[in-house]
Amino acid sequence: MKIVAICGSGVGSSAILKLNAERALERLDLEAEVIAGDIESLQTTAADAQVILTSPELVEHIGKTFADVVVIDNYFDLAELTEKLERAIG
Amino acid sequence: MPLPDLPEARVVLRAAAADWREAVREIGALLAGSGATEPGYTQRMIDVIDEFGAYVVIAPGLALAHARPGDDVREDALAVLTLDEPVRFGHPHNDPVSVVLGLAVTTSESHVGWVAEIANVFNDPSAIPRLAAATTVDEVRAVFGAAPSVEEDPA
Numbered sequence: 001m002k003i004v005a006i007c008g009s010g011v012g013s014s015a016i017l018k019l020n021a022e023r024a025l026e027r028l029d030l031e032a033e034v035i036a037g038d039i040e041s042l043q044t045t046a047a048d049a050q051v052i053l054t055s056p057e058l059v060e061h062i063g064k065t066f067a068d069v070v071v072i073d074n075y076f077d078l079a080e081l082t083e084k085l086e087r088a089i090g
Numbered sequence: 091m092p093l094p095d096l097p098e099a100r101v102v103l104r105a106a107a108a109d110w111r112e113a114v115r116e117i118g119a120l121l122a123g124s125g126a127t128e129p130g131y132t133q134r135m136i137d138v139i140d141e142f143g144a145y146v147v148i149a150p151g152l153a154l155a156h157a158r159p160g161d162d163v164r165e166d167a168l169a170v171l172t173l174d175e176p177v178r179f180g181h182p183h184n185d186p187v188s189v190v191l192g193l194a195v196t197t198s199e200s201h202v203g204w205v206a207e208i209a210n211v212f213n214d215p216s217a218i219p220r221l222a223a224a225t226t227v228d229e230v231r232a233v234f235g236a237a238p239s240v241e242e243d244p245a
Contacts, residue, residue, distance in 0.1 A: 008142035012156035012193050015205040016148065020213070038158075039142065055145035056182050073183040075148040076212040 001032035001089065004046045006054040006062070010038030017053055017075050024081040028090060051088050093168060093204045093211075093234055099124040100169035100192075101227045107171075110144075110179040110187070111136060114155050117171045117192035126167030127194045131157060135192070144179035147187055151218045153179055156193035163194045168204075170230055172222055188222040211235060 005021055007014035014036035021034050037045040039061050046052055052067045055075075062069060068088045074080055100120050107113040118132025134157035139146060147153045169192035176186035191208075211217050217233050224230045 008138045008145060009156060009158045011158060011195055011198050012205070013146060013148050013154050015202060016154070016209050019206055019209045055148070057143035057145035057147075057180075061142060074150060076209065076215075077149070078213060 001030070001051075002049040003032050003034045003051040003053060003085075004042070004049045004067070005034060005036045006039060006042060006046075006052055006058060007036070008039055008058065010036060010041070013055070013075065014038070017072060020075060020078060020081055021053055021085065024078055024085050027078070027082050028086055030085075030089065032089070051085070053085075093207045094166055096168065096170065096227070096231055096234065097124060098227055100126075100167065101230050102170075103172045103224055103227075103230070104174045105171055106174055107177055110139070110153070110177050113153070113171065113173060113177055113187070113190050114139065114192075117155050117169050117190050120169040120171065121167055121192050121194050124167070124169070126163070126165050126169075128162035128164070131160070131162040131194060134158070134160065134162070139179070144181040144185070147179045147181035147184040149212060149218060150184045151176065151186070151188050151222065152184070152212070153187045153190045154193060155190055156195075159195050159197050159200075163196050165194075166196055166200050166204075167194045168192070168208075170221065172224065189218055207235075 005014045005017035018036040121127045122129045135155045171190040176188040178185045
């Protein structure tokens with residue numbers, strides 16, 4: 001299982017999203033590799049990903065993908081992350 | 091890994107900003123004025139938002155202004171700007187923004203440790219309202235888990 005957290009620059013917000021996604025996965029007792037990346041390298045980083053985590057603002061930039069796109073409003077809300085990740089992969 | 095220091099020069103409270111651009115310019119001026127970045131970094135933070143939208147508004151009321159590492163970043167740094175009147179960035183759920191963090195990193199790897207620290211700080215839902223209400227730099231440092239400190243010598 002591979003999850004890619006995406007932001008516009010690949011540092012900062014995607015790193016926060018990756019970290020809190022890992023915490024949510026721990027709560028769910030699920031194993032997955034989570035990586036942080038930027039929109040530009042998405043086609044490579046997410047080629048084999050099952051889930052893309054991102055902001056509502058970035059969805060339109062993602063383009064064609066086979067991954068589930070999971071939109072996170074509040075990157076610090078572990079309850080939101082846990083619930084949405086569970087729905088996507090649980 | 092502890093967060094980088096928050097010297098007085100990187101904190102401005104209850105500032106006035108007419109719109110998000112002005113808010114990002116102000117946080118960019120804090121980073122540049124305190125020697126963390128070249129002035130051009132500010133424009134790169136604005137360009138990211140122009141290109142990709144308001145995704146930097148990562149939680150209700152909080153924007154994390156940042157751009158990729160680059161030659162215009164001299165040191166890893168964090169700056170804090172709070173706004174007297176919140177401004178809209180254009181995020182569908184998290185507007186309006188009253189707290190802007192400015193992040194500058196020298197490499198993609200260098201900040202991983204303190205990003206975890208930022209997550210720890212803001213996983214507490216009271217952090218954003220406490221920052222928005224802060225009236226002193228020490229109150230801001232307290233939210234970030236740092237002890238109040240005497241004014242540092244600008245290195």
